[in-house]
Amino acid sequence: MSQPFPPDRSIPPQPEQTIGELGEQALLTQLQKFSPAELTGDDAAIVDLPRKDALVVSTDMLVENVHFSEQTTSAFDVGWRGAAANLSDLAAMGATPIGITVALALPPSTTLGWVLAVYEGLTAALQPWQTPILGGDVSRSPVKTISITVLGQVPQGKALYRHQAKVGDWLIATGDHGASRAGLACLLHTHREELVTTEQRNLWQRAHQRPQPRLDLVPSLLSLETTIGAMDSSDGLADAVLQICRASQVGAELWAEKLPIPQGLTDWVGLKTAREWALYGGEDFELILALPPVAAQQWLTAIASLDLPPDRCPRVIGQIAAGTEVFLTSGNGVKEKLSLQQGFQHFHA
C-alpha cells in the first residue's frame, strides 16, 4: 500500500480536478477518509480477528469497457457493483466479511469526483455489513481498472462449497433471476417500454445497478446441521447449477414452471425470453443452494421470520439427480439439456 503525505497546496481539492493535477499523495489523502484511521497509513492494514475462524478471500478485477462503461454505469454504481460482487462471493461460501482492499489504476485525466464517487458507491454497498475499506493502492494506467479483494471468515468446517450437493437434494434459488438482465434492457431501451410499469422498471434497474448480496441469509444457513452445496448466481442461474453439479459429480433437474422469473417479465418479453434471462441473464447475485429436503424445509420455515420481499424469497426450483447432466423439464414432458456453452468467456471476441 502506498503511504499518505499531505499535498503542498493551500487550495482544497476540487471534484472537477484531474488526479494528474492533484498528484498521488493528495489523492491518497482524499481516499483515506473512507477507511478507519486506525487501520491504514502503513505498509499494510492490520485488523484483529475476533475468532480463530477460517479465512476466506476472493478477488475481482473490473476494467472499463469490459466490465463497465461510462455510458451505462455511473462511478457510484461501479463502486457499488464491485463491492456487491465480492460480498456475494463471501455469501456463497457462508462467510461474513472482514473488509476489502481496493487497488485503482487510472488515467491521469480521471477527475477526483469520479474517484470519490466510486468510493462512495463502495462504502454504500459495504455499509449494511459494517465492512471497512482496509486500504489500497493507486497508480497510473491508460484504462480505468479496479481490483477489489474481499476478506471474510467462516467457522472452521462450516463453509459452503460447490462440491457438497448430493443426489436427492433440493435446489433452491434465493430470489428472482433475470431481474438484472431486465433492468439492463430498460436502461438500454432495447424493448418496448410502454408494457412495463414504472414500479417494475425501477425494481429491475435497481437490481441491475445496485445488486444486494445475500449475506442476510448466511447466519440461518450456518445454523443448519448439514452440508450445503452452494454458489452465487453472478454468472447466471444455469451456470451456478452446472458448476455445482460438475463439482459434486451429480446431475440435476430444473423445473421450467418453477423458474424464479420476476413478476411481469413474461408479459413483457414473452415466456421464451423470460426463461432465457432467468437462466442465463447473470448478475442477480442470488445464491443457488443444494440442501437435503428435511434441512431445506427447516430452513425455509426458519427464514419466514425474516419477512423478505417476494422477489428475494428463497424457493425450490429443482432437484439434484444421479448422472452428470442438467435438464430443464416442463410439465408437458419437454426436456431440454443445459450446457455452459452460453456462459461468458472473457477472452473470446
Added chain:
Amino acid sequence: MSQPFPPDRSIPPQPEQTIGELGEQALLTQLQKFSPAELTGDDAAIVDLPRKDALVVSTDMLVENVHFSEQTTSAFDVGWRGAAANLSDLAAMGATPIGITVALALPPSTTLGWVLAVYEGLTAALQPWQTPILGGDVSRSPVKTISITVLGQVPQGKALYRHQAKVGDWLIATGDHGASRAGLACLLHTHREELVTTEQRNLWQRAHQRPQPRLDLVPSLLSLETTIGAMDSSDGLADAVLQICRASQVGAELWAEKLPIPQGLTDWVGLKTAREWALYGGEDFELILALPPVAAQQWLTAIASLDLPPDRCPRVIGQIAAGTEVFLTSGNGVKEKLSLQQGFQHFHA
C-alpha cells in the same frame, strides 16, 4: 474468483498460443496448477488460520509500461518482483505470509507462455516462505495489469509501525541501498561498463530483477521486547526515513559516511551519484528500522548467527533526533536537509 471448467479440446495448450485462442476457462485450468488444490476452485479460497493473530493485508497493482515493460522485464521477473514487493510490505509490519491472490487483466493477444512465466516467477519468489497462491481472477484489458494482494499475520500487539520511532533510537538499514538502481544502470547500459566487475554486475542486476524481501529478519525482530519503528525501502532509503519521521513526529540525522553504499559503486559512478542512488534509488526492498540503542545492539548481536552476506547485513546509519527535519551530515560538518520532493509521484508526468 472465477470458476474452473475443462476446455472442450483434445490438443493440450501450447505456450505460444494466445489466451484469446485458449479461452478463459482453459487459462484458469492452467493457472490452478500453481495453487494448492484444496484451497481453490470455489467462489473464494479458504485457509485455516493457525493462530488468533492480527490479520495483515496489503495490495499492489502493476501496469505494463508504468511499472514494467516488455523491453526490460521478463514475465518471470514481473511475477517475482510483484510477489517480492508484497512480501516486503509484510516484513515491514513484522508479519509472516499466509498467501497471495492474483488478479490478471490481459489483452487477448497475450501468449499462454507469458502468463505461465509470470506465475513461475510468483511461485519462485514465494517458495522460500512456503506461501501459496490462494486464487485469483482473469479478465480482458487493453493493457497488461496485475493486481496482487498479500495476506499475513502478526501476533496481536507485536506489529511494527512507522509511527513508533522515538528520539534517541538508532536508525538501521538492513542491507545495501542503491544496488537495485545500479543493476538497472547495468541493464540499460547507461554507464561505462568496463569499470564494473562481472561479479558486481551480476549482484546488482540480481538485486534489481530478483529482490529478496527481509522476512528472514522478522522472527528475531518480534522476539525483541521493545516497540520498533519500521518501513520497507521500496521507495528509497530517504523516503523510508522521512516517512518514519513524519509518522512518529520526530527528526533524524543520517551519517553520510555510514550510508550503506554497495561495495564498488563509488568507484564506478563517483561518490555523489553513489550517495544519490543509495538515498533515492528505490526498489532495494530492505527494511529501515528505528530501535532503542540497547535493543538495537542486542538484535545486531543476535542476528550474527544468521551468517548473512555482507551486502544484506543490518548496520546503523543514523539516529532519531528531536524536531521534524531529516539531515544528512558528514564528518566534515556539511549538513544537507532531505525532503520527499525527489519521491516518485505516479500521476505526474
